[in-house]
Amino acid sequence: MNFWHTVAAITWKDTISEMRTKEIVSSVLVFTLLVIVIFNFSFGATQQTMKVVAPGILWVTFAFAGVLSLNRLFVPEKEQDCLEGLMVCPVSREAIYTGKMLGSLIFMLVVEVIALPIFTLLFNLPVLSLQIVTITVLATFGFVVVGTLFSAVAINTKAREMVLPILFFPIISPVIISAVKATEISLAGGSWSSLVPWLPMIAAFDAIFFVVSFLIFSYVIEE
Amino acid sequence: MDQKDKASRDLAIKARDLAKPFGSYLALNGIDLDIQRGECVTIFGPNGAGKTTLIKVLATIMNPSAGTVWIDGINLKDNIEEVRRRIGIVTHQTFLYNNLTTYENLDFYCRMFGVPNRKERLLEVIETVGMTSRLHDRVGTLSRGMQQRVSFARSQLHKPPIMLLDEPETGLDQDSISMLWKMLKGSTEDRRTIVLTTHNLEQGLEFADRILIMDQGKIVYEGLRQSLDLPGLKKAYKSSTGALP
Numbered sequence: 001m002n003f004w005h006t007v008a009a010i011t012w013k014d015t016i017s018e019m020r021t022k023e024i025v026s027s028v029l030v031f032t033l034l035v036i037v038i039f040n041f042s043f044g045a046t047q048q049t050m051k052v053v054a055p056g057i058l059w060v061t062f063a064f065a066g067v068l069s070l071n072r073l074f075v076p077e078k079e080q081d082c083l084e085g086l087m088v089c090p091v092s093r094e095a096i097y098t099g100k101m102l103g104s105l106i107f108m109l110v111v112e113v114i115a116l117p118i119f120t121l122l123f124n125l126p127v128l129s130l131q132i133v134t135i136t137v138l139a140t141f142g143f144v145v146v147g148t149l150f151s152a153v154a155i156n157t158k159a160r161e162m163v164l165p166i167l168f169f170p171i172i173s174p175v176i177i178s179a180v181k182a183t184e185i186s187l188a189g190g191s192w193s194s195l196v197p198w199l200p201m202i203a204a205f206d207a208i209f210f211v212v213s214f215l216i217f218s219y220v221i222e223e
Numbered sequence: 224m225d226q227k228d229k230a231s232r233d234l235a236i237k238a239r240d241l242a243k244p245f246g247s248y249l250a251l252n253g254i255d256l257d258i259q260r261g262e263c264v265t266i267f268g269p270n271g272a273g274k275t276t277l278i279k280v281l282a283t284i285m286n287p288s289a290g291t292v293w294i295d296g297i298n299l300k301d302n303i304e305e306v307r308r309r310i311g312i313v314t315h316q317t318f319l320y321n322n323l324t325t326y327e328n329l330d331f332y333c334r335m336f337g338v339p340n341r342k343e344r345l346l347e348v349i350e351t352v353g354m355t356s357r358l359h360d361r362v363g364t365l366s367r368g369m370q371q372r373v374s375f376a377r378s379q380l381h382k383p384p385i386m387l388l389d390e391p392e393t394g395l396d397q398d399s400i401s402m403l404w405k406m407l408k409g410s411t412e413d414r415r416t417i418v419l420t421t422h423n424l425e426q427g428l429e430f431a432d433r434i435l436i437m438d439q440g441k442i443v444y445e446g447l448r449q450s451l452d453l454p455g456l457k458k459a460y461k462s463s464t465g466a467l468p
Contacts, residue, residue, distance in 0.1 A: 005337075006335065008334075009331060009335055016323060017320060080319070082318050082319070084314075084316065085377075086335075087284050088312055089336060090305070090307035092304070
């Protein structure tokens with residue numbers, strides 16, 4: 001079967017299921033909005049202070065929201081005993097990885113599309129710029145690329161809620177740091193060229209970890 | 224092609240020296256298995272005998288730590304995706320997503336198995352298990368018996384020549400069990416190769432061409448259906464496993 005047909009089937013299945021239950025998007029969205037509101041009141045200070053702390057707040061929020069979302073990624077397969085059903089299908093494990101990863105990317109982007117305007121409103125900062133949208137898409141891709149792999153690792157452990165963040169955050173920290181730095185420069189009115197050290201770093205991380213995760217997923221998921 | 228390869232190709236399932244440990248316990252301990260095309264083999268054995276592990280290894284869900292398996296003459300290590308295309312599996316787990324409807328679940332598996340004319344095939348299969356009226360209901364709203372019927376339909380979508388059934392009647396009421404056995408008998412009429420594990424000695428015996436009894440990861444008894452009646456099977460079970468059937 002064509003690789004992309006399999007990917008589309010898995011992404012479609014996850015998206016339909018999520019549209020029915022709204023388990024991931026609703027819980028992650030509520031969490032994201034709560035964190036943004038709490039930080040907004042905690043740092044309720046001048047515009048200058050906001051400009052300094054906002055990038056950190058934004059990416060800490062998205063990183064924790066990402067973990068929340070990724071923790072649920074393989075739960076339907078595990079809880080409904082469907083993982084073995086997927087395993088007996090004559091499809092490559094790489095296609096299963098890519099399908100699950102794209103599904104997760106969609107859920108995360110939906111949450112971010114709602115959260116970013118609210119962030120703009122509460123913090124009175126121009127985070128809806130093309131630069132920040134680009135940073136957000138690239139960093140989110142990095143989150144889900146690594147997170148999908150570790151979510152598959154964590155799903156077979158007893159304490160998966162703890163295992164995923166412990167594995168995920170050390171690996172993903174270059175993306176979080178780069179995204180914070182790039183957002184800081186963007187909010188300070190920096191040009192595209194001033195983002196050069198950080199954006200290519202996120203893109204390189206995305207590419208390297210996509211290839212690595214893609215290649216080792218079959219070893220992780222099989223038994 | 225040497226004689227050994229030819230012999231492997233003539234069999235639906237061939238396994239040699241299969242081993243699978245879980246910690247210090249050997250769930251499979253040097254299993255050799257030859258199953259002819261079109262043959263129905265029922266495997267009995269007490270809990271922990273290794274029946275489910277054997278089915279999982281044959282279904283490619285689990286890798287053996289040692290030994291080799293050929294399905295339809297194909298070595299599992301050579302072309303695992305082709306092997307998966309030839310296998311249909313039904314277990315007490317349904318492999319169905321509760322939040323999707325019956326139609327969506329079957330359509331998903333049609334896509335995963337690359338079934339041509341998806342809708343047509345799906346409707347044909349769902350009719351054989353008598354679930355057409357619940358086609359657009361979410362699987363989570365169906366009874367356990369109905370879910371198992373849909374699961375049976377799922378296993379038939381890609382017309383597999385080999386069926387693996389691991390205690391498919393677990394958790395079903397008497398009506399659903401009768402329905403399930405009826406569907407399985409329909410499969411035997413198609414001359415498919417069937418490997419079934421069950422604790423139901425009577426039904427399992429009726430269904431089989433050949434009986435295997437497993438205990439502690441080994442095949443401890445093998446007999447043909449014609450040479451066995453139910454009391455004989457019970458006696459063989461007790462003497463070979465030491466457990467009450």
